[in-house]
Amino acid sequence: xxxxxxxxxxxxxxxxxxxxxxxxxxxxxxxxxxxxxxxxxxxxxxxxxxxxxxxxxxxxxxxxxx
Numbered sequence: 001x002x003x004x005x006x007x008x009x010x011x012x013x014x015x016x017x018x019x020x021x022x023x024x025x026x027x028x029x030x031x032x033x034x035x036x037x038x039x040x041x042x043x044x045x046x047x048x049x050x051x052x053x054x055x056x057x058x059x060x061x062x063x064x065x066x
Contacts, residue, residue, distance in 0.1 A: 001059050002027050004036055008049040020052065031056065 004025045009018045027035070036056050044051040 002029055002031050003057050003059075004031070004039060004054060005057050006040060006043065006054045007052045008047070009052050010049050018052070021049070024057075027056070 004027050006023045006025070008021045008023065010021045011019045013019055025039075033056070036054060040051055040054045
């Protein structure tokens with residue numbers, strides 16, 4: 001299972017430090033870095049916020065009963 005995690009700058013606090021919001025998007029297992037860059041570019045272009053960074057996160061199940 002993969003997901004794309006995007007960190008957005010959504011504003012600034014009273015000390016002019018950025019305020020971040022993280023967005024997680026489920027993606028297909030074949031999703032790679034090139035796909036992620038394209039998606040982030042499109043989201044950044046049409047969003048009112050600025051993308052700070054993004055990561056592809058892969059999770060694997062280690063068992064049904066822990």
